[in-house]
Amino acid sequence: MDERILARYPREVVLKNGSKVFLRPLREDDVERLYDFFLNEVSEEDLMLLKDNVKDYYVVENWCRNLDYDRVFPLVAQDEGGRIVGNATLHHREYGWSRQVAKIRVLTCLGCRGLGLGTAMVKELLEVAQIMGLSKVMAEVLSSQKAAMDALEKLGFQRVACIPGLARDYKGREHDMCVYVYTVTPQWDAF
Numbered sequence: 001m002d003e004r005i006l007a008r009y010p011r012e013v014v015l016k017n018g019s020k021v022f023l024r025p026l027r028e029d030d031v032e033r034l035y036d037f038f039l040n041e042v043s044e045e046d047l048m049l050l051k052d053n054v055k056d057y058y059v060v061e062n063w064c065r066n067l068d069y070d071r072v073f074p075l076v077a078q079d080e081g082g083r084i085v086g087n088a089t090l091h092h093r094e095y096g097w098s099r100q101v102a103k104i105r106v107l108t109c110l111g112c113r114g115l116g117l118g119t120a121m122v123k124e125l126l127e128v129a130q131i132m133g134l135s136k137v138m139a140e141v142l143s144s145q146k147a148a149m150d151a152l153e154k155l156g157f158q159r160v161a162c163i164p165g166l167a168r169d170y171k172g173r174e175h176d177m178c179v180y181v182y183t184v185t186p187q188w189d190a191f
């Protein structure tokens, strides 16, 4: 992992209500905090649309114990009381045709929606992608995730495809899956 990325943290963000959160990479000792976030800070509806079963303690434990920031860069937002209130990840492959591309995922706590946290976390990961020298960042969003679509479009992501009924949640409901792409501006010092 590029030293310039790790040197950015902890990074303070002031939310629209004046409260502060700190962005930093996920650590090995975050298991309880991250599990608590998934269990108590987001809705059942949010969880149903995730790709992993985060209600399974071992899934969360496995993420924290097997960190590899070059493959998955997981960013958390911690409030002043120490609680995790947001989780966003940048997934990247070092080899193959998609090595210039990363996928992003973001989830913020129910109590802090609309305060600018999701935007701040995505912006931060876009800067990380820029430092990593990546050229595209993609997001897969389900048609029911309207806030995510709004947030990504405001940040400059473009919807490039929408596949009807591709996703099915745990209740068996189908959702369209839309692909968003952001083109990263290369850093001047990369040349």
Ligand SMILES: CC(C)(COP(=O)(O)OP(=O)(O)OC[C@H]1O[C@@H](n2cnc3c(N)ncnc32)[C@H](O)[C@@H]1OP(=O)(O)O)[C@@H](O)C(=O)NCCC(=O)NCCS
Pocket (backbone or CB within 6 Å): 046, 104, 105, 106, 107, 108, 109, 112, 113, 114, 115, 116, 117, 118, 119, 120, 139, 140, 141, 142, 145, 146, 147, 148, 149, 150, 151, 154
């Ligand atoms: C998408 C998500 C991360 C946004 O987080 P957030 O902390 O509310 O983000 P922000 O406060 O920066 O809001 C960004 C934009 O989202 C939209 N938004 C936020 N809350 C919203 C709400 N309750 N209803 C509709 N749109 C909303 C707005 O367009 C907002 O922009 P604005 O502040 O300029 O009006 C959050 O809603 C979430 O975790 N959703 C569930 C998971 C998800 O959909 N992830 C995306 C898949 S990658």
